[in-house]
Amino acid sequence: MAVKSDFDQLVDLNRGFISREIFVDADIYREELDKVFTRAWLLVGHESLIPNPGDFYTSRMGEESVILCRDKKSEIHVFLNSCRHRGMKVCRYESGNTSLFTCPYHSWTYTTDGKLQGVPLYRSLYDGVLDRDANSLVSVARLCNYKGSIWATWDKDAPDFITYLGDAKVHLDQALDCRDGREGGSEVIGVHKWVFPANWKFAAENFLGDTYHNPSHRSVDMIGIGPSAAAGKKGRRDDELEKAQHVWISFPEGHGVHSAIQPDANEYVESFLDNPVLEQYFRHCFEERKRRLGEQAKLLPFVGTIFPNTSYHGRQPRGLCAWHPHSPTSTEGWRFFLVDKDAPAEVKDYLRRYYMRYSGPAGMTEQDDMENWLYATAASTGTVARRYPFNYQQSMGAFATDHPLGGEVSTQITEQIARGFYRRWTTYMQGGDWNELLGAPAGNRQAAE
Amino acid sequence: MSAIVQDKEKGAMAPVANSSIERSAAYYRLKADIEDFYYHEADLLDDRRFRDWLDILAEDISYFMPIRRNVKFGQHATRENTRIGEGISWFDEDKWTLTKRVEQILTGVHYAEEPLSRISHMVSNVQIKAVRPNPEQPAEVDVISRFLVYQNRVEYETYTFVGRRNDTLRATQGTTQANWKVAKREILLEQNILLAKNLTMFF
CATH class of the missing domain: 2.102.10.10 (Rieske [2Fe-2S] iron-sulphur domain)
Known part of the structure; x- marks a missing residue:
């Protein structure tokens, strides 16, 4: 069993290096099950x-x-x-x-x-x-039961779920709330379950907001599979956030999100052009949401991971993922596909088809993710490979801590969300108390690092 | 599925096994013809002639692979498989989407199939369940078969997919060999949780 100080060496956030051991080592994996998965929500x-x-x-x-x-x-x-x-x-x-x-x-x-x-x-x-x-x-x-999604923890001392979410709540809300801004109201229309030979953290990290991995999806971007693809748009989804300021946020609880803030005018970006009914429906939802939420409607979701192993896709294609660990090098992926319960049948039907061609092991986009996670895991098991930590130096220090959205907010692609995730992972592995797990005050945290 | 029941008084052999179609010479020729078609299709896929494979799919093809669920005894007919046209399956798609899948592989940068996997399709247990209007002039045929698809990927990755296919094949013109098109395909993979990282291949 690794001792407390080992984890500070394995996860070296000051220099931006994380040991491959935490992705492949069997003892660390057993410890994770005990120290992370019996405590976190x-x-x-x-x-x-x-x-x-x-x-x-x-x-x-x-x-x-x-x-x-x-x-x-x-x-x-x-x-x-x-x-x-x-x-x-x-x-x-x-x-x-x-x-x-x-x-x-x-x-x-x-x-x-x-x-x-x-x-x-x-x-x-x-x-x-x-x-x-x-x-x-x-x-x-x-x-x-949070807006229909069910969460649980084995730790009786865990804080309530809303406290656990912290400022990541408003981002997760975007995945769970109705497209027109009403609270909750989603339903699961199906669940994908599959096993892939990779460490679970690759998947969790991918959804934290690793926008940098875009090139691996070049093939779908070239051919176009999004909701306006038949109408001639390339890409794997519509760029609904094309006018927005993208933000990457690391939260002290270990969560990380990639969201976007619309400009003041907050205008609808044409999406779902393949089908006029959908286009009209989503435009209507967008305007309704603006009317209901006012200023707050400017925040739009993209992706995120709620520590440790729950990820979401907030818009196209919408759903929740759970990355269930099987072994250090094997993970069972579950994807719950979400729609608004009261969406018109034609909308639900279009969305489910889009979800299937995009997501999971049969999805044209995510197949390439699985390939990355597998071979990144496989090429990290060697004795020599393990001597060379992964590089997490992207956008070091390029974030603000005084943003109204809370957390550490970056306006450029950043691995700060990954660094934040592993910072908190380290606290769990060191057996931290719940104050520490929720992110001790900034002063203490910096001192600890 | 409505099988064509021939008039037994015509003296042909009585139907056997689980298909009520009489075993006439036309039936056996049709069956051999369809088996040839399946072997040809397997070659197209395994030789990576994906565009040629698209050509043997009807424009209105329905290509469906449900997710199989563990259900209580007695509920299999109603609850075991996800349904076509409802919710989420592994595949529930049309020719546009299948064409996109082929185009994606042909970009050369679809990393889940780059480098290309080595794949072998084996088709067996071919049985004709129904012929419309009749075996002498087959315009549409319902066929069931078993498949075993072996995939070897890069170096050490191997996956074996075993299951059944329920097809409707359509003769494009007359009964000339190899003029079949797949109009409907239901693929029943014998797995609950998918024991593979991806489904990049066609079935």
Whole structure:
């Protein structure tokens, strides 16, 4: 097990170098599962996956299988998917509706609120010994339904989710809120799940706002696959932010986003030109949002990662990702595709087609991401390779700390968001308390670095 | 799928197995013709003649690969597969999108296929489920088959994709060989979580 000071050496933010060990080493990986994934808030799913009492959806938190379910009283729970008796998964269905989870091994049964109900031969074998309440399914310590997205943590001392989000909240909101500015109102229209041989942090970092990796998507940009591609526009999406000031922000909690601020006029940029119905719809949504949010409507989302392993795409193509670790060099990617629940059918249909051609392992854009993550991981496992840390010196020091959006705001492409992510990763790995994990006061933080 | 049931009094062989089409000489010729077509298609893909492959797809092709889900016994018919035209699948697309995929590979900078993978398509278990209007003059044929697609990528990456295809093939003119076009293709990959980093190949 690495000691506290090791991490300061592995993650050298003053000079801008990060050791490859943290991307490939098996011991560090085991420690990550313990120190990061049992403490941080993790995305589990979305309420639209379990709309009715008794509905369940099996999910993951780190390497663990969990059950997201809605009990008879419509309360949402997240449980470890493992029987308290011998550990068998009590649910191996992806989703469904049930009144009980029955363990296939010895038939212990649990209700949808996690209580141990049925124990075969209880009276003759367990009477007076087995405490049913103490043998409920293991529940997460805290759970939050945030605008329909479900988050959980195993740490009872974790701050509430809104505190955890900090100033990254308004950016995540852009992915979760309706296109016309109403709060929430999204639904998941499908989930991609796939396994790729790369460390999970490559994916998380990619979505923090690594705009610098654009050249790897040259092929889609050349042919054009966006919502105006059939109308003749090249690129993988419409440049809805073409008039905006892009901002890259690192937040003290480890989150990072790439968003954009529209100029004062805040004019709609033509998008979705392939279909006049969509074009009209999104123009309408844009104007409605402006009317509802006023000045605040100038902030538009792009991408971001909520520490440690939840990423979002805020506009084209919209969705939430969870990067579930499998091993130091293997990750299970989940992508929840989002639309406004009350969007017209034609809009939803167009969006789902666009999402499929853009995203995930069958998506023309993201296939190239996976290729990068795989071979970056593979070429970092060697004894010699590990002696040479990754370079994170891009735009060192080029950020402001007095921006109204909070955090460290850069107006140029920057690895400050990655440096901020690993700064906080280091605090987790050093077993920091929650004050430190949320980003101690700037003075202390600088001293610590 | 509505199979053409021939009048048994004509004296042809009785249908066998899971297709109710009578085993006439025309049926067997049609089946051999379709198998040839599939082998030709496999060659086009494995020889990386992607534009030629696009030519054997109907302009109105529906190309669909659902996501397979683990569901309770008894729910397979209704819940196992994601549905065409609804939500998110691996593929649910038209010729425009398939053409984009080909164009992307041909840019030479689609890094997930640059350098190109080595891929072999094997097609087997070909069964004709229905012929419209009849085996003597087939205009449209519903065919099921199994596939095994082997991919080797760069040095050490290998993936094996196994599953079923439910196709509708359309004869473009008469019954001349190799004039088939794929009008519908449903690809059932036998995996729940995709055990591969990418689906850059065609099925």
